[in-house]
Amino acid sequence: MFRQISILAPGLLGGSVAQAARARGLAKQIVIWARRPEVRLALRGQPWCDATADSPAAAVRDADLIVLAPPVDRIAPLTAEIADHVAPGALVTDVGSVKAEISRLGHAALSGRAHFVGSHPMAGSAHTGWENASPDLFAHRVCFVTPRPDTDPAAAERVARFWRELGSEVVTVAPDAHDEIVAHISHLPQVLATTLCTFLAARQPGWRNFAGGGLRDTTRIAASDPAMWRAILEQNRDEILRALRAFQDELQGFSAALANRDYLELTARLERGKTFREQFRPLP
Amino acid sequence: MFRQISILAPGLLGGSVAQAARARGLAKQIVIWARRPEVRLALRGQPWCDATADSPAAAVRDADLIVLAPPVDRIAPLTAEIADHVAPGALVTDVGSVKAEISRLGHAALSGRAHFVGSHPMAGSAHTGWENASPDLFAHRVCFVTPRPDTDPAAAERVARFWRELGSEVVTVAPDAHDEIVAHISHLPQVLATTLCTFLAARQPGWRNFAGGGLRDTTRIAASDPAMWRAILEQNRDEILRALRAFQDELQGFSAALANRDYLELTARLERGKTFREQFRPLP
Structure with a gap:
């Protein structure tokens, strides 16, 4: 049970963390910061949001668990932004799909004051945004927790326990090993689905009207968000290139x-x- | 309405043709030949099988529509086997995934006596065999009908109408064009799904335990029948190589x-x- 969980920049994953934590009674207080004022306004009406904050700094001040949920290229900058404001000893985690750089910068930014432990719940949906969040999004899903050699083991274990309590099956691996794994099992499949689509689009787009179940399944993830995947490609370039x-x-x-x-x-x-x-x- | 539809070597597709034709009242009589006596025995109890035949020749004698449903590499030999026994003017079609060679040999075998018009219903399932057949398997699915330039247009139209009456959306194309299309939209996705699996199996098979929805979808068809796909690779080698x-x-x-x-x-x-x-x- 946390005194206060603060969730920054919630989309599908951040919103689902809030809903799942509330449903499972894991936080007395859930505070959310979202960049856009109209989102903060909408969140205030939700039973899984006790308060919103007007800035990342204000959101994290009293939290004992902070979950960073922006796009993967915004996690390290957001960690730097809150570093001077987190409570001593607080746990900070994230939900980004790439872990090495985020974990290194997160550890450096908080070092001596609080604990950064990277997370990557393997949960998602074609329907993004906090409006599509679900308290069961993490149930029976793998969630990677990626402590570095210099991460406090007790902090890593508390983050792992949090995800287990949300229903996830936690897999603990080093950040580099995580990035190698997801390059193969997540990022490479995305590259193949995208490339099969660009190939067919260039060859004869009308053929898509003949698509059977095999082509539909094989290409489904090609409809994912390009901006999100651009950031993943950039952050995990070396491992993806090797796998590719x-x-x-x-x-x-x-x-x-x-x-x-x-x-x-x-x-x-x-x-x-x-x-x-x-x-x-x-x-x- | 056909007087007698004869279905040879029914699996999932052949059994579904029988069930769909019966459900839609398209045949007075449905006769089936299966290679194995125990299958013939089991089929005799089915409401969509009026009689079984002990040989392909016996099965086709009185049929005005003959549907060949064996694996793709057995269609041309089976056509040759029945050629001297089909009734004059009968329609012969098939359900194979590759069309150029089958259509050429089928036309040559029956020429002057009956009409060979190739078909390829884009319907299937991971659950093969006539036991998994369904009268709705073809509903809303694309079915290619592939007349050659020397095919009787009226025969092609009757075969197309048959598939439409089973619920399919018929696409009429030449056999060569068909094989180019499916090399891209069906055979290439199979090669990619298989290769992604063999790649991951060689790299680190245990990673499959971390599979999210993306990897599951992208690789689903890798579980298809190897013998069936070996025959498709062999029959459509040139087009698949080009697409690949x-x-x-x-x-x-x-x-x-x-x-x-x-x-x-x-x-x-x-x-x-x-x-x-x-x-x-x-x-x-």
Whole structure:
């Protein structure tokens, strides 16, 4: 139970943190800062928002848990902005999709005063914005918690416990390891979905009218927010490039096997892919 | 209304044709041939199967519409097998995913006696086999009908009307054009889903436990039947290779833009992908 959870710049994820924390009784007081005054006004009417603040500094002053929820490229600047205003010993976390730089700068900005522990809940929706928030968004979802070697272990454990109490399955990894993992399992799939769409759009856009379930599924995430993904590409450029180049080699292997009519090799690849996919954990 | 529809080697698609034709009153008599005696026995109890036949030849003798539903590499051999037994003027179609070779061989085998008109209903499911058939499988789905220049137009139109009566939206294109289209919108997505899975399996299979919705959607079709896809890769090799190589160029363009930190170009690609994806027709 926190005395005050402050949530800064809530969108879908920040709003859902507020709703889930209220639903599970994890905070006496929930305070929210949003950049736009009309959003603050709208939030004041919500049962999961006890007060709004007019500035990040005012929002964080009395909080023992601070959740930073702006776009990924705004997290480090926001951490710097609140650094002189957080209560001593407060926990600060975020919900950004990339962790190494944010964790390094967050730790440096708060060092000696409060604890920065990065988080990345693997939850999202095509419907963004706090209006689409849900108290169950994190239930049964993986949430990465990414302490650095110099992070206070007790602080990391308290952040992990918070996400568990919101229903998430917490995976604790170092920030660099996190960024390598998501480059492969999240950012590379986005690049492929986007590229399949730009490819087909250039080739013959009308073919989309013939799309079956396979193309629909494979390209669904191409409809994600370009600004959000631009920021992710920028923040995780090196890991994504590495994953992308290795994937290109794997794809060239498929292409070469097909060019060589090596149907044994192609069948082996189809079977390995099927086996891998079938071992995904079923969704609850 | 057909006097007798004969369906050969029914799986999910063939069984669904029988159920849909019965539900919509399109056939006085539905006769089915399946290779395995125990399947024939089981089919005899179904309300959408009036009789089973012990051989392809026996099944087609009195039919005015014959639907060939075996795996794609068995369609041309099966057409050759029935060629001397079909009634004069009968319509023969199929449900295979690749059309050029099947249409050429089908036309040649039946020429002067009956009409071969290729079909490809874009319907399917992870749950294969006639036991999973449904009378609504084709409703609101695209079905390609692929007459050759030398196909009797009246025969092509009767096959198109049959699929429309099953609820499909018929798209009539030449066999070669069909194979180019599906190489892009169906076969390439399969190659990408399979390759993303084999890549991740080789890299670190345990990461699949962290899969969010994006990876799940993007890889879903990797769980498809390897034997079926091996046959499709073989039958449509040239078109798939062409599509794959052009896609590899598009992906290299993305990779190069990221390597060059060209975020304007990357944003433009994300936006083009989003626009393309959002213009998919909504599913009914």
